[in-house]
Amino acid sequence: MEQEISGRSAVPPLAVRDVLAGERLRLLTLCQELNHDLESIADSSASSNADDEHDPEGATVAYERAQVAALLAQSTLRLNEIDEAVQRLERGSYGICASCGEPIPAERLLARPTAQTCIRCAAQDGGHRDPQRA
Numbered sequence: 396m397e398q399e400i401s402g403r404s405a406v407p408p409l410a411v412r413d414v415l416a417g418e419r420l421r422l423l424t425l426c427q428e429l430n431h432d433l434e435s436i437a438d439s440s441a442s443s444n445a446d447d448e449h450d451p452e453g454a455t456v457a458y459e460r461a462q463v464a465a466l467l468a469q470s471t472l473r474l475n476e477i478d479e480a481v482q483r484l485e486r487g488s489y490g491i492c493a494s495c496g497e498p499i500p501a502e503r504l505l506a507r508p509t510a511q512t513c514i515r516c517a518a519q520d521g522g523h524r525d526p527q528r529a
């Protein structure tokens with residue numbers, strides 16, 4: 396579905412670039428903190444009796460570690476989305492719905508700067524399709 400992009404008011408407000416940069420910085424800091432947390436959890440479990448699976452503290456550490464690891468994976472994924480959004484900004488394809496080719500409303504982009512589809516297409520999608528592999 397090729398659509399003429401030029402002539403449309405698809406250029407996002409400068410604010411989006413700021414939002415992306417700010418979000419990127421926040422996520423980088425968060426990832427660093429989570430990495431640090433993972434390391435300290437690993438340290439504390441190494442110094443305790445990790446062989447005893449019935450040790451309630453060991454279970455807590457494993458749970459904590461899984462939580463932090465999941466959060467880190469989530470944040471890394473989100474960081475990739477930000478990077479891709481920045482790349483789309485550079486290429487000039489940012490703010491164009493990947494599904495229908497219509498400009499994505501600025502309000503949506505400001506609320507969700509990594510959005511690749513307009514609200515209508517996102518609703519039809521149900522969030523099941525992976526836009527990264529489109």
Ligand SMILES: [Zn+2]
Binds near residue numbers: 496497512513517
């Ligand atoms: Zn759309």
